[in-house]
Amino acid sequence: MGRTGVCWDNAGAESLWSTFKHEYYYRHTFVTKAELVAAINKWMNTYNSRRRHSSIGMLSPDNYERSLTMPGSDQAA
Incomplete structure (x- = not known):
């Protein structure tokens, strides 16, 4: 998040x-705010820990971050 209006x-x-x-919100209905919050938490967990991203070598963000902290990692750029 940055400057206003940019x-x-x-x-x-x-x-x-x-x-x-x-991917998620438009395909589901939520009766309560608590259901929506739980759905966002579930989706964010999946997005960061299991969903693979092509821009980081088909790794999940969590696995990519771990690979950067491993000794001898050649993915750090």
Whole structure:
């Protein structure tokens, strides 16, 4: 998140929420706010720990981050 009125500062956050809405939110109905919060938590956990991303070598973000902290890692750029 960045400066007010500068869309490029928000690009990462906007992309994440757009992905959430298209992959999950629009396909489900939520009766209570608690259900929505639980769904967001579940989706974020899946997104970060299990969903593979092509931009980081088909690893999950959690696995990619772990690979950067491993001794001798050649993925740190």
